[in-house]
Amino acid sequence: APAEAGSAVAPFRNKEKVLITCSRRITYRYRHLMQDILSLLPHAKKDSKVESKQSKGSALNELLELRSCSSCLFFECRKQKDLYLWMVKSPGGPSIKFLVNAVHTMEELKLTGNHLKGSRPLITFSTNFDEQPHWKLVKEMITQIFATPKDHRKAKPFHDHVFAFSIVDGHVWFRNYQISVPHNEIDKVDKGGLDKMTLIEVGPRFCLNPIKIFGGSFGGPTWYENPYYISPNQIRALEKRQKAGKYAKKVK
Amino acid sequence: AQATPSENAIYNKEAILEKLEDIAWPKNVDWMHKLTIEHDQGGKVDVNDDLARELAFYTQALDGTRQAFEKLQSMKVRFLRPTDYYAEMVKTDAHMHKIKGRLLSEKRRIEEAE
Numbered sequence: 001a002p003a004e005a006g007s008a009v010a011p012f013r014n015k016e017k018v019l020i021t022c023s024r025r026i027t028y029r030y031r032h033l034m035q036d037i038l039s040l041l042p043h044a045k046k047d048s049k050v051e052s053k054q055s056k057g058s059a060l061n062e063l064l065e066l067r068s069c070s071s072c073l074f075f076e077c078r079k080q081k082d083l084y085l086w087m088v089k090s091p092g093g094p095s096i097k098f099l100v101n102a103v104h105t106m107e108e109l110k111l112t113g114n115h116l117k118g119s120r121p122l123i124t125f126s127t128n129f130d131e132q133p134h135w136k137l138v139k140e141m142i143t144q145i146f147a148t149p150k151d152h153r154k155a156k157p158f159h160d161h162v163f164a165f166s167i168v169d170g171h172v173w174f175r176n177y178q179i180s181v182p183h184n185e186i187d188k189v190d191k192g193g194l195d196k197m198t199l200i201e202v203g204p205r206f207c208l209n210p211i212k213i214f215g216g217s218f219g220g221p222t223w224y225e226n227p228y229y230i231s232p233n234q235i236r237a238l239e240k241r242q243k244a245g246k247y248a249k250k251v252k
Numbered sequence: 253a254q255a256t257p258s259e260n261a262i263y264n265k266e267a268i269l270e271k272l273e274d275i276a277w278p279k280n281v282d283w284m285h286k287l288t289i290e291h292d293q294g295g296k297v298d299v300n301d302d303l304a305r306e307l308a309f310y311t312q313a314l315d316g317t318r319q320a321f322e323k324l325q326s327m328k329v330r331f332l333r334p335t336d337y338y339a340e341m342v343k344t345d346a347h348m349h350k351i352k353g354r355l356l357s358e359k360r361r362i363e364e365a366e
Contacts, residue, residue: 012281
């Protein structure tokens, strides 16, 4: 803390550390998505896969303590096709469970942008995050987990990419763009450069559908349930049932 | 996807807001720590219209970046990458080479078709 009188409060320091891990038998695309996110967060550590069973919560909490991490992104893959993302603050909670949709990884060739590894991202949010309590919580958690801490030893001091988090149709959509702007100096863009600025998408892409919010870290009381959520199992069952009737109708 | 929302879904707003206060960073935290910008989408975005949706995300990011860059410039800090600064990128050179190859072959295909 500074010695001068009057400034008794220590200056804020962001010491966020994110643990990134996944469940066993995750598919390669989802694993690549996880690795893409890992490459975007220099303040993240990766751990080996965790068995996805009833006791995974306590196992993950133990792991978080062991690795002295303050938050966690846990990619849980079920049935080799459904991906769930747990966004967790540790040790006091809360936890948010999402279903992940519309995944594109950085590997795909149509996303042509690129940026420095470890440069701190600018983060943009659509304003509808501030409309409801659960979205406010989601926004704060995303800010804390996805913002690279200032002066982090692995961070580079330039800003050449931007994240977009946007709520559309009750889902959080994520995009990552490279910033391309004409500049000759390092503390200002060229005259009129802001108008010539363009963005080139780097990836990955994903879309998060919130399912539940819990009060604790990987557990605790349920505080929010998405009233519009239908599990992928139900959707598949419904599709099957619709298909099943076809032949009977034809015969009639 | 579902038309009618389930009626007995739990929503404990008080608890959520209390927790939010608990975990939130101090209110007066310097913007340099967060680097966040809010953008108003202005009206509803149609999810099923791919172009409109992607444009909304692009506009949000572009508008946000312009605002952020103005802020950074007014602070007189170094924030743009010097042209002679080389360092590790998120995508490897080999991967960027592949992307370039695809772009070129696509361009050639279009030219041949003409």
